[in-house]
C-alpha cells in the first residue's frame with residue numbers, strides 16, 4: 055500500500071497544461087512545451103486562484119498590461135501547487151478591467167516562473183508538510199508571445215483547462231481511481247486490526263460499511279464506462295461528465311475518515327510514530343483528500359454546477375449531443 | 390457557576406496563540422497555568438475533603454473539561470482526575486493517604502492501561518512477576534513526560550491488577566513520546582520492564598475488572614465533555630469565516646451548502662451537550678456509583694460527542710477552502726483533535742456496540 059504515491063510528479067503539466075496546449079495551442083507552442091512536459095524536465099504550475107478569488111475564479115484580479123513586446127504582471131496567485139520548482143505556469147490574468155463583464159477581461163498565459171519580479175513563498179499544508187506557495191508578481195515582465203490565444207479569451211481557455219482537471223475530458227478521473235488507496239486497501243487494513251479481540255473484518259457492522267464503499271466505488275467505475283456510450287446517457291447528458299470528480303473525491307474522503315476511525319487508539323497517532331498503523335498512511339491520506347475536495351473547484355461549487363448544467367439543462371431525447379452541450383457549458387460559464 | 394469560572398480561566402490562560410505556541414513544546418502546557426489551576430482547587434475537586442479535596446464528584450469535573458476543550462487547552466487534568474478515581478476505588482486507606490493529597494497539590498498522575506490499540510480487549514499482556522518485577526511496555530500513556538505517578542494495569546498471578554510506580558523508578562529512556570495526530574496533546578510509550586514494585590504499591594486485588602470498566606466510562610465521559618467544548622469553538626471558527634469571507638460578491642455564509650451543514654453541527658452539538666450534562670447529573674444523583682443508567686449515559690455521551698466533533702472538524706477544513714488546507718488555519722487544530730478524541734476510551738462503534746445489549750436486551 056505504501057508504494058502508491060499520492061501525487062504524480064508534474065500532474066499539472068501532464069494532466070491539464072499539456073492536454074490544453076495539444077488541444078488549443080499553436081504549432082509553435084506545441085513545439086516549445088510538449089516535449090519538456092512529457093519528459094518531466096519542465097514542471098508546470100497553475101496560477102488561477104487568488105487570495106480573494108478562488109471559487110469565483112472569474113473575478114481574478116492579477117493584472118497583465120501590454121507594454122511593447124512584453125506584458126507587465128502585478129498581483130498575486132495562491133495555493134500554487136509545485137510553485138517552488140515549476141518552470142512554467144498556466145496563468146489567468148486580467149488584461150482589460152473595463153471589459154463588458156468580468157470574464158471578458160481575462161487572458162491566458164503560458165508564463166515562465168523564472169522572471170524578475172516573480173517570487174514564491176512556501177505555504178505549510180494541513181498535513182504538516184510544505185507543498186504549495188503563494189506566488190507574487192511585482193512588475194514582472196514576460197514576453198508578449200506568452201499570451202495564449204487572444205486577449206479576452208482567458209476564461210474560455212481556463213474553463214477548457216478545468217475540464218481536463220475535473221475529468222470531464224478524461225484527464226483526472228482515472229487518477230482518482232488507480233493511484234489512490236481504495237476499498238481493497240481498506241479491507242486489508244480491516245483484516246489486520248483487532249477489535250474486541252477479533253479481526254475487524256469479522257464485525258458485521260464494519261462489513262456493512264465496507265460493502266457500501268465497494269458499491270460506491272463500483273458505481274464510479276461503471277459510470278466511467280457508461281459515460282463513453284452517449285446512447286446510455288440521454289436523460290442527463292452532462293451529469294456523468296460533471297460528477298466524476300465530486301463523487302470520487304467525496305467517497306475517498308469518507309472512506310479515509312472511516313479508516314482512521316477504525317484504528318482504535320492507534321487512530322490518534324500520526325505519520326512519524328513507529329506504532330502508527332501502515333505508517334499513518336490513512337491519517338495522512340484523509341488530510342490530503344481535502345486537496346481534491348477543495349482544489350480544482352470545491353465540492354460545494356461542483357454541486358452548484360451540476361444542478362445548473364446537468365439538472366436544469368436536461369436534454370429530452372438527444373443522442374450524441376454531449377459535445378455540443380459541453381461547448382455550450384463552456385460558453386455559458388464564459389458569462 | 391463552575392462552568393462560568395472554568396470558561397473564563399481557560400479563555401484567559403489558553404488563547405489560541407498560546408495553543409499554537411505550545412504545539413512543539415515537550416510537555417504541551419505551561420507550569421504556571423497548571424499551578425494556577427491547582428490553586429483553584431480543581432485537581433482536588435472530585436477528591437474527598439480528608440485528602441484536601443472539595444469532595445464533589447465527576448459531575449463537577451465535566452464543566453471544567455468542557456471549558457478546556459473549548460480553549461484547546463491541554464493540561465494533565467483528565468489524567469490526574471482519572472488516576473485519583475482509580476485510587477479512590479482500588480487503593481487502601483493508607484495508600485490513598487500517601488498519594489491523593491499529592492494529586493490534590495498538583496503532582497501529575499496518569500494511567501497506563503493499554504498495551505495495544507484495542508479498547509475492547511479485556512486483557513493485558515503486561516506482567517508482574519511473583520518477585521514483583523514488571524515486564525512490558527504501555528502505550529498511550531497520557532502526559533507521561535510530566536507524570537510523577539503511574540497507575541499501571543498489569544497481570545499478576547493470572548489476574549489483572551493495578552500497581553503504582555513512581556517516576557524515579559523509571560530509566561531515563563523509558564518514556565518515548567508518541568507522534569500524535571493532535572499536536573496539542575501529549576502521550577507516550579512507556580517501558581516498565583525491570584521496574585520492581587513494592588508490595589505496598591499494589592492496589593487491591595478485588596474488583597480490578599469492575600474498576601477498570603468504571604474508569605473507562607468516566608474517561609469516556611470526560612473526553613466527551615472536552616470534545617463538546619472543542620466542537621463549540623470549532624463551530625465558532627466556521628461561523629466567523631462564513632460571516633467574513635466573500636465569493637461571488639456575497640458572504641459564503643449566505644450559501645445554503647454551507648449554512649445547512651453548520652446548523653447540523655449545531656444540532657448535533659446540542660444533543661451531545663445534553664448527553665454530557667445528563668451523565669454528569671446521574672453521577673451526582675448516584676454519588677459516584679456507576680449503575681446501568683450511568684453506563685448508558687456515558688456511552689451515549691461519548692458516541693455523540695465523537696461523531697459531532699469529527700463532522701465539525703471535517704467541515705471546518707472544507708469550508709475554509711484553500712485556507713483550510715493550510716497548517717496556519719486553525720481548522721487543522723480541530724480536525725486533528727477530532728481524530729485523537731474519538732479514540733480515547735473507545736470510538737463510537739465501540740460504545741454503540743455496548744449500548745445495544747443494554748438498550749435492546
Ligand SMILES: Cc1cc2nc3c(=O)[nH]c(=O)nc-3n(C[C@H](O)[C@H](O)[C@H](O)COP(=O)(O)OP(=O)(O)OC[C@H]3O[C@@H](n4cnc5c(N)ncnc54)[C@H](O)[C@@H]3O)c2cc1C
Pocket residue numbers: 099100101102103104105106107108109110132133134135136186344345346348349350351352353354355358634635636637641644645646647707708709710711712714
Ligand atoms: C491542495 C490544493 C492545491 C491547489 N492547487 C492550486 C493550484 O495549483 N493552482 C491554483 O490556481 N489553485 C489551486 N488551488 C486552489 C483551489 O482551486 C481553490 O482553493 C478553490 O477553488 C477554492 O477557492 P478558495 O480557496 O478561495 O475558497 P472559497 O472560494 O473562498 O471557498 C470557501 C468555501 O465556500 C464555499 N463556496 C464558495 N462559493 C460558493 C457557492 N457559490 N456556493 C456554495 N459554496 C460556496 C466553498 O465550497 C468553500 O467551502 C489548490 C487548492 C488546494 C487545497
